[in-house]
Amino acid sequence: xxxxxQYIDLFTQCEALVCRKSAxxxxxxRAKAFADFERLGFPTRKDEKYRYTDVDKYFAPDYGxxxxxxxxxxxxxxxxxxDVPNMSTSLYFVVNDSFDKHVHPSAKLxxxxxxxxxxxxxxxxxxxxxxxxxxxxxxSKDAVTALNTMFAQDGxxxxxxxxxxxxxxxxxxxxxxxxxxxxxxxxxxxxxxEGAQARLLVCDHAMDEVNFLSTQVVExxxxxxxxxxxxxxxxxxxxxVRFNNLYVKQEANSNVxxxxxxxxxxxxxxxxxxxxxxxxxEVSLCGMAIADKNEQVDNHTFIDHQVPDCTxxxxxxxxxxxxxxxxxxxxxxxxxxxxxxxxxxxxxNLCATREARMYTQPQLEIYAxxxxxxxxxxxxxxDEDALFYMQxxxxxxxxxxxxxxxxxxxxxVDHIRMDALKDRLHLLVEKxxxxxxxxxxxxxxxx
Amino acid sequence: xxxxxxxxxSINGKEILKGINLTVKSGEVxxxxxxxxxxxxxxxxxxxxxxxxxxTKGTVTFGGKDLLAMSPADRSHEGLFLSFQYPVEIPGVSMxxxxxTAVNEQRKYKGLPALTAGEFLKLMRxxxxxxxxxxxxxxxSVNEGFSGGEKKRxxxxxxxxxxxxxxxxxxxxxxxxxxxxxxxAEGVNxxxxxxxxxxxxxxxxxxxxxxxxxxxHVLYKGRIVKTAGPELALELEEKGYDWIKKELGE
Numbered sequence: 001x002x003x004x005x006q007y008i009d010l011f012t013q014c015e016a017l018v019c020r021k022s023a024x025x026x027x028x029x030r031a032k033a034f035a036d037f038e039r040l041g042f043p044t045r046k047d048e049k050y051r052y053t054d055v056d057k058y059f060a061p062d063y064g065x066x067x068x069x070x071x072x073x074x075x076x077x078x079x080x081x082x083d084v085p086n087m088s089t090s091l092y093f094v095v096n097d098s099f100d101k102h103v104h105p106s107a108k109l110x111x112x113x114x115x116x117x118x119x120x121x122x123x124x125x126x127x128x129x130x131x132x133x134x135x136x137x138x139x140s141k142d143a144v145t146a147l148n149t150m151f152a153q154d155g156x157x158x159x160x161x162x163x164x165x166x167x168x169x170x171x172x173x174x175x176x177x178x179x180x181x182x183x184x185x186x187x188x189x190x191x192x193x194e195g196a197q198a199r200l201l202v203c204d205h206a207m208d209e210v211n212f213l214s215t216q217v218v219e220x221x222x223x224x225x226x227x228x229x230x231x232x233x234x235x236x237x238x239x240x241v242r243f244n245n246l247y248v249k250q251e252a253n254s255n256v257x258x259x260x261x262x263x264x265x266x267x268x269x270x271x272x273x274x275x276x277x278x279x280x281x282e283v284s285l286c287g288m289a290i291a292d293k294n295e296q297v298d299n300h301t302f303i304d305h306q307v308p309d310c311t312x313x314x315x316x317x318x319x320x321x322x323x324x325x326x327x328x329x330x331x332x333x334x335x336x337x338x339x340x341x342x343x344x345x346x347x348x349n350l351c352a353t354r355e356a357r358m359y360t361q362p363q364l365e366i367y368a369x370x371x372x373x374x375x376x377x378x379x380x381x382x383d384e385d386a387l388f389y390m391q392x393x394x395x396x397x398x399x400x401x402x403x404x405x406x407x408x409x410x411x412x413v414d415h416i417r418m419d420a421l422k423d424r425l426h427l428l429v430e431k432x433x434x435x436x437x438x439x440x441x442x443x444x445x446x447x
Numbered sequence: 448x449x450x451x452x453x454x455x456x457s458i459n460g461k462e463i464l465k466g467i468n469l470t471v472k473s474g475e476v477x478x479x480x481x482x483x484x485x486x487x488x489x490x491x492x493x494x495x496x497x498x499x500x501x502x503t504k505g506t507v508t509f510g511g512k513d514l515l516a517m518s519p520a521d522r523s524h525e526g527l528f529l530s531f532q533y534p535v536e537i538p539g540v541s542m543x544x545x546x547x548t549a550v551n552e553q554r555k556y557k558g559l560p561a562l563t564a565g566e567f568l569k570l571m572r573x574x575x576x577x578x579x580x581x582x583x584x585x586x587x588s589v590n591e592g593f594s595g596g597e598k599k600r601x602x603x604x605x606x607x608x609x610x611x612x613x614x615x616x617x618x619x620x621x622x623x624x625x626x627x628x629x630x631x632a633e634g635v636n637x638x639x640x641x642x643x644x645x646x647x648x649x650x651x652x653x654x655x656x657x658x659x660x661x662x663x664h665v666l667y668k669g670r671i672v673k674t675a676g677p678e679l680a681l682e683l684e685e686k687g688y689d690w691i692k693k694e695l696g697e
Contacts, residue, residue, distance in 0.1 A: 386536075386540075388535075
């Protein structure tokens, strides 16, 4: 039996239950998603888009799902020790794929801003959610997005109305918590209207030593002149599999920063698709991965320059140790007429051992003649001369390697537009390289 | 302080040093001169433990300890310093971070507590003056974008920070203009004490005008073929190496 069959069967049997425990707006696209999923099936490695991640393999095992929306007896404020403390954020939690009802006293949002359970807000403001939900995440093109749309019952909605500035960063902590091998299908919808500004930090943690499979689909609508930062920080464990599909659409003069940091994981596949649809839109798309043992990190990005005068900057850096495998495929499309496009893509990678593998695949497709586009990719080792120079000054080989590795990834950390998070990440990166983050820090179990 | 006996070393299977004997006592300055390719840089690299070189024979003791048995970092902790002919650029690693790590690792080795941030910055400020190193350079990445002269000054600054017992200056004069040469040489002289020694590797007399050697050696084809007082450097400057080759019967 192929891996998709169990999901087809499950959906056929449980569609009514899935719908009953969700909201009408989320239920509307399920039938089409199901049809798309049946038609597409899971991609194989022959599929250009999934060359480096064997999707079938991760979806084939048996996982529990919480279609009944049972509440997990966990108070995240008690068990979760945040790795980014004293950061003064408005803090929220999602446990598995349910928005957590405990509201932290620190949460403070300007008037008119919505942040909360996607399911609940979809029930309260159906017209708002209907306008955006599923409009970017095309189920006919990606089986994981289709699967997520079939099963997603809740998640998070963030809505920032016109000209509203959310000064304080919002932090969302995704907690994976289960006693059996477990699958979650989480959905995040972010809408920034014209002139709105916000910053969101999403942290992924796994609390139990079971196998987790999570799919997360994030849709971001950045209105005219809006400014939005999305930081994703993954600190899970080796038996966690994450499929994250992020879709972004930017209107004129919007400025979006996306920074995905994989500090600790099992297998991670991040797909990012950005449509630059309004003149003057600018996107910074950064990513960084530190992986060892058998960890895998696969980032697949697509930036679509649809109109003139847009800017995209892409920077991805990987440090691979042990038998870790990294992949980066970055496509930039400059459509006909998208003149004065400025696009830069950089992917630099360090392989610290002979067994570590890095696959990198930059791709530029340009149909306009007055553009500035560049790309570069390198895979290398630590600079031997620099290592020796440092040792001559009394720095041990181990410490010298660490200094070089920090220096290498800090370029990505330095793109962060939140000083407290930047400082914290410098420290987390150091801890990670020193092997002090070998387990999830938020973990109640593996302390 | 340093005693080298019958040292043989090779790189990629090719023997470069063919039996070096050299003794440096506390407070002495030794100059090592010699034509290109004679093994001068190999000698300094072997002493600091560069992994590309293999010692095939001989012994080196430093302060009574077996130098060749130590890791490069421990050789540094024991007080051996090399001013590199080509200092390495390390983008992304700040001078402050680099030096603080180096100083504190040395202190750890000696059983001393790490310096606080305040103590460390004060030390940096003091030592920077030895070579008139711009404070802006101290805030940049190690050697990144430094001019040739700035790199060499930075080497002597690091020497001042680490206070080595024996410093090897490997062609520290190359690429320096007269003013930079004077500043670097004065820096070295300021750091000189009766307990510290120096090996100066150079092609030219001009550095030795500032840093006065007690002994001058000529290295040729992997061996020290002549040893004399400072007057030997002047003679070489005037006559070149051919007369030495003739003495050797070549």
